[in-house]
Amino acid sequence: MIRIATIFALLLGLCSTSWADERTQKAIDARQGLLKVVAQYFGPIVGMARGQIPYDPALIEKNAGKVAQLAPMIPDLFAMDTSASGLTSDAKAGIWADYADFSAKAATTTERANALVAATAEGQGATMKAFGALGASCKNCHESYRQK
């Protein structure tokens, strides 16, 4: 009987470990998915800045608006500290050591995406300047919190 109880305890332990891993993997997939969506909206504006696709302020206004809606979700989707999980991700452990700073960096991205929406009414020069500032806010967070 003791042996059976031990086996059950072991099985339970195994199940709860893989259940925890599954939850953690889902959290990682979700946050990476969010940033992929952000990049989908951001990408065409990069193409315009490089002159690879024609300048289209209406599309910039729309896409920057989407980034402004998505960026506040970044802190939400990084709420789970996955740093000790051993699962593959480019997120640095520092996120959860200074979650307030990480959240502030996401808020800066939101502000700058909104500023880019507004700048589209002021011509191409102002728009591209505002886009540069938005891109710098992505880079600023990546430099601190994303592995190369």
Ligand code: HEC
């Ligand atoms: C508050 C911090 C923060 C901001 C702001 C931020 N990112 Fe990231 N980004 C990260 C972190 C951390 C990762 C790594 C996530 C992981 O691997 O779990 C990442 C990953 C990514 C990825 C790779 C996703 C994948 O796994 O395929 C892309 C693309 C990306 N970011 C684009 C952007 C763009 C574009 C912006 C600006 C509009 C931006 N990010 C703003 C923190 C940020």
